Amino acid sequence: MTDHSPDQRSSRKLIIAIDGPAGAGKSTIASRLARKLGYVNLESGAMYRALALKAIQKDISLDDETALVKLAETLRIRLEPTIGGNRTLLDGQDVSSRIRERDVTEAASRVSVHPKVREWMVAHQRAMGAGGGIVMEGRDIGTKVFPDADLKIFLDADPVVREQRRMQQQKLKGEVAANLAAELRERDHRDRTRAISPLVPAEDAVVIDSTSMTEDQVLQKIDELLSATTG
Numbered sequence: 001m002t003d004h005s006p007d008q009r010s011s012r013k014l015i016i017a018i019d020g021p022a023g024a025g026k027s028t029i030a031s032r033l034a035r036k037l038g039y040v041n042l043e044s045g046a047m048y049r050a051l052a053l054k055a056i057q058k059d060i061s062l063d064d065e066t067a068l069v070k071l072a073e074t075l076r077i078r079l080e081p082t083i084g085g086n087r088t089l090l091d092g093q094d095v096s097s098r099i100r101e102r103d104v105t106e107a108a109s110r111v112s113v114h115p116k117v118r119e120w121m122v123a124h125q126r127a128m129g130a131g132g133g134i135v136m137e138g139r140d141i142g143t144k145v146f147p148d149a150d151l152k153i154f155l156d157a158d159p160v161v162r163e164q165r166r167m168q169q170q171k172l173k174g175e176v177a178a179n180l181a182a183e184l185r186e187r188d189h190r191d192r193t194r195a196i197s198p199l200v201p202a203e204d205a206v207v208i209d210s211t212s213m214t215e216d217q218v219l220q221k222i223d224e225l226l227s228a229t230t231g
């Protein structure tokens, strides 16, 4: 499967949900798939990250749910797809790199446990995807945001492999890498055990374990599932 020109297989604009833990390859797969289909790629994690960044900037406690929801209402986030992935603009400023830094990563996981913050996010994500023609990735897209999505993928991988991928992505070694691995495990645990919308595969999601798969193989598998979906 190449991902240069939009795929004309279905004229109906589908909603494709890709959920899974950090380091499973969601962002790369979602962005390549969206490009191939001529769809919009919405990275829902970037919205939690943007809120977390703004909370850090404004010195708002990550435990203050009411203040975080108020802050969310002032957020102006734009997600722009580029060849290299999504660009995130917060209040007109490009924060794409900043929101990947460790303090924001940790803070995003913490703001995402609050039910009212999630309500706000889900409402906005639904509005953005309502017209279809979207590949949305996150943790609760198939379970909560779009329970009726046309195709639901749960992309998983062995935790050790996910940690290695993250370290390679960020070119980390030694103690810094060990810290990152510990943080990833902690974040995973928080995402999977939170009371509201924990990270679990939707009942009708197809679980793809990418531990020993290349990106192309994952895309090939999704392509087959799409063909089955669209007939």
Ligand code: DC
Residues within 6 Å of the ligand: 022, 044, 045, 046, 048, 049, 105, 108, 109, 110, 112, 137, 138, 139, 140, 141, 187, 191
């Ligand atoms: O996908 P990501 O690593 O950029 O997500 C950042 C954090 O946001 C992650 O710790 C969990 C949270 N998140 C979420 O709770 N629900 C989503 N749909 C997307 C992200």
